[in-house]
Amino acid sequence: MRRFLILVLMLVWPSVAAAQTVVVRADRMVDVLSGRVVDAPVVVITDGRISWVGVQGDTLPTLPDDAEHIDLAGHTLLPGLIDMHVHLDANANYAGYRQLEFTDQFWTVQAVTNARTMLDAGFTTIRSMGASGYSDVALRQAVDEGLIVGPRIVPAGYALGATGGHCDNNMLPPSYGATGGAVGDGPQALIRLVREQRRYGAEVIKICATGGVMSRNTQPGQQQLSEEEIRAVVDEAHRLGLRVAAHAHGTEGIRAAIAGGVDTVEHVSMIDDEGIRMARENGVWLTMDIFLTDWLLAEGERVGLLPENLDKERMVGQAQRDSFRRAVRGGARMIFGTDAGVYPHGMGGGQFAVMVQYGMTPMQAIQSATSNAAEALDRSDDVGAIAVGRYGDMVAVAGDPLAEIGLLANVAVVIKGGEIVRDRR
Ligand code: ARG
Numbered sequence: 001m002r003r004f005l006i007l008v009l010m011l012v013w014p015s016v017a018a019a020q021t022v023v024v025r026a027d028r029m030v031d032v033l034s035g036r037v038v039d040a041p042v043v044v045i046t047d048g049r050i051s052w053v054g055v056q057g058d059t060l061p062t063l064p065d066d067a068e069h070i071d072l073a074g075h076t077l078l079p080g081l082i083d084m085h086v087h088l089d090a091n092a093n094y095a096g097y098r099q100l101e102f103t104d105q106f107w108t109v110q111a112v113t114n115a116r117t118m119l120d121a122g123f124t125t126i127r128s129m130g131a132s133g134y135s136d137v138a139l140r141q142a143v144d145e146g147l148i149v150g151p152r153i154v155p156a157g158y159a160l161g162a163t164g165g166h167c168d169n170n171m172l173p174p175s176y177g178a179t180g181g182a183v184g185d186g187p188q189a190l191i192r193l194v195r196e197q198r199r200y201g202a203e204v205i206k207i208c209a210t211g212g213v214m215s216r217n218t219q220p221g222q223q224q225l226s227e228e229e230i231r232a233v234v235d236e237a238h239r240l241g242l243r244v245a246a247h248a249h250g251t252e253g254i255r256a257a258i259a260g261g262v263d264t265v266e267h268v269s270m271i272d273d274e275g276i277r278m279a280r281e282n283g284v285w286l287t288m289d290i291f292l293t294d295w296l297l298a299e300g301e302r303v304g305l306l307p308e309n310l311d312k313e314r315m316v317g318q319a320q321r322d323s324f325r326r327a328v329r330g331g332a333r334m335i336f337g338t339d340a341g342v343y344p345h346g347m348g349g350g351q352f353a354v355m356v357q358y359g360m361t362p363m364q365a366i367q368s369a370t371s372n373a374a375e376a377l378d379r380s381d382d383v384g385a386i387a388v389g390r391y392g393d394m395v396a397v398a399g400d401p402l403a404e405i406g407l408l409a410n411v412a413v414v415i416k417g418g419e420i421v422r423d424r425r
Contacts, residue, residue, distance in 0.1 A: 021046050021067040022418040025056065026077040026396060032371040033385050035363050037402060041077060045392030045418035053388060070420065072396045075412060078366060079385050080124025080393030082373035083348055084287050085245075085266055085337025088114050088128055088153070089135040092295075092343045095214075097171065098304035108135040115139050115150030117345040120422045122411035124393035125152040125373075125383045127337075129245060129266065130159030130167065130206050132181055137201035149421060152391075154204055154377060157197040158182035159247070160190060160233065161208035165224040166247060170216045187232030190225075194236045204377075205237040207262070209246040210253030213312040214305075214342060220249035220269060220316050223256055230260030243378065245287070249316060251275060258284050264376055266337065268327065269320035276330040285376040287337035288324045290358060291351035293317030295343040321358050328359040335376045336369035349409040352401075362405045392418035398425070 022045040029041035044052035044061060052061050089107040091114070111131075118126055128136035136155035143150040158181035161167030168180040182197065184190045194205055209225050211218030218224070225233075230246065237244045238261075246257035249269040257265050258278045264285040265271075271279070271286075279286055293313060300310045328334065336355075338348035355365040374384025382390050396413040414422040 019047055019064065020418065021064050022070060022392065023060075023063065023067055024070045024072065024077065024394065024415065026072040026075050028075075028400065029077040029386060030079075030363075030366055030401065031386065032079055032363075032367050033387060035367070037076075041386075043077070043386055043392070043394070048392055048417035050386060050388050050390050050392050053386060070415070072413060075396040075398055075425075076401055077386065078395050078397070078401065079370040080383065080391075080395055080414070080416065081122045081349070081369045081408070082125040082127070082336065082377070082384060083118065083123045083338050083340060083369070084127045084264070084335045084373050084376065085129045085289055085339050086118065086123075086126045086345075087130060087339070087341030088118075088126070088139055088345075089131045089133075090341030092299075092341060092345075093303050095300070096304040096306045096309070100171075104133060107132060108138060111135050111139055112142075112148050112150075114341070114345040115143065115148065115153070118340065118348070119149065119151045119416065120414060121346045121349055122395040122408070122414050123151050123348065124391075124395075124414065124416045125154070125377075125379075127154040127204060127245075127377065128156050129247075129337075129339075130156055132158065134158075134200050140201070151416070152383065152393075154379075155202055156204050156206040156245070157200055157202035158193075159206040159208055160184060160193045160197070162224045162229075164217070165208050166210065166212035166215045166218045167208035168215075170218070187229055190229055190233050191236045194233055194240070194242070198240050198242060203242065205233060205242050205244045206266075207233055207244060207246050209248040209257045210250045212247060212249065212267075213316055214309055216306060216308065220312055221251070223250060223253040225253075225256070227256040227260045230257055230262065234261040243376075258282055264335065267320065267339075269316045269323060271323045271327060273326070273330065276327050276332050279327070279332045280330065283333060285333050285335045285372070286327055287335050288320060288327070289337055289339040289342075289351070290321050290324050291348070291354045292339055292343045293320070295347065299343075321354070324355070325359040328364070333372065334360070334364070334368045335373045336365070347409075349411065352408040353406045356405045362402045365405060366401065366408075391416075
């Protein structure tokens with residue numbers, strides 16, 4: 001019997017001794033799952049995961065003596081934010097041909113700072129929508145190993161696209177032999193590229209279904225992958241358990257992406273009512289980065305953007321905002337994505353106010369960046385809400401974000417896995 005007890009103690013003791021318990025209290029909490037605000041919340045986090053949620057006055061579970069208490073009086077607690085469209089290795093300050101001043105690994109090195117900046121701005125999870133050299137996979141690994149501090153990262157690896165398309169490299173003459181990292185034409189070539197991204201660590205597949213704003217010699221309205229090519233990518237990715245995100249600005253390309261079976265459509269600038277209907281009926285999520293146009297038009301020339309890119313942004317920026325209003329009104333499922341990297345990584349929280357200006361309720365805007373985003377990632381089990389079982393990822397703002405959505409541009413406290421990573425109180 002005694003030997004048995006010692007054995008049990010030996011098995012149980014290390015986990016008991018190592019358990020890290022954190023108790024967070026605040027004035028209010030946004031419960032994104034019920035769409036309601038809870039007064040005087042108490043959240044218990046055990047070893048990085050939420051183990052109990054209640055309100056002050058409830059009988060708390062038994063806490064160890066060394067439990068850490070975080071008192072966020074005067075603040076509202078929200079789930080850690082999720083940005084579904086980020087380029088960690090891009091740097092908004094070096095656009096156009098200025099990018100050629102730097103060696104290849106420069107982009108990964110500076111991405112370490114970008115990852116930290118995103119986390120500090122409240123984004124505890126981000127979906128990378130394309131990176132060179134698998135730098136997004138590298139960052140994910142470095143964060144997970146505890147070597148650098150950053151958000152949870154869902155990497156795409158290279159964005160797949162057609163020869164000469166938005167996701168090719170169209171900046172140099174033929175003698176330089178420069179091409180994008182995942183260029184393919186026809187179903188077979190694209191299927192191979194899906195497999196290659198997965199082999200090297202991609203957890204989501206990004207494709208470029210139309211031309212774009214920031215590329216050279218492409219048009220946002222131009223469809224660049226056939227529906228057959230898109231479907232081939234989607235079928236292969238889904239067989240492998242990966243979701244597909246399609247960059248698509250133009251009306252036809254958006255429709256082809258949805259008809260081809262993608263899970264999320266990115267940018268969505270020129271969606272028509274038929275596209276909105278198709279998105280709603282197929283449960284496709286729309287990611288509309290409607291904040292960045294202000295920064296791009298103000299700073300684009302200074303950072304070296306080509307005149308062609310600025311012209312295209314002038315065509316797309318307001319059209320995208322109008323499309324956003326129609327998509328919200330039309331009942332499409334929306335997720336929050338900023339295209340951080342095209343503009344500075346810390347600014348994304350400013351998009352919430354624009355989303356409300358263009359027709360969302362503050363609660364809808366917050367859900368787009370939390371519970372909806374988690375669902376679109378197929379990660380409702382571990383991110384996107386303050387709920388038992390999920391990671392202890394939270395942000396706190398000084399006041400009521402439902403009355404003042406602009407507060408999310410400037411979060412006061414960021415908690416990742418129960419640990420304060422940023423405190424501006
Ligand atoms: N990465 C996108 C592209 O180059 C950025 C679009 C930016 N414009 C906008 N209004 N969202 O096409």
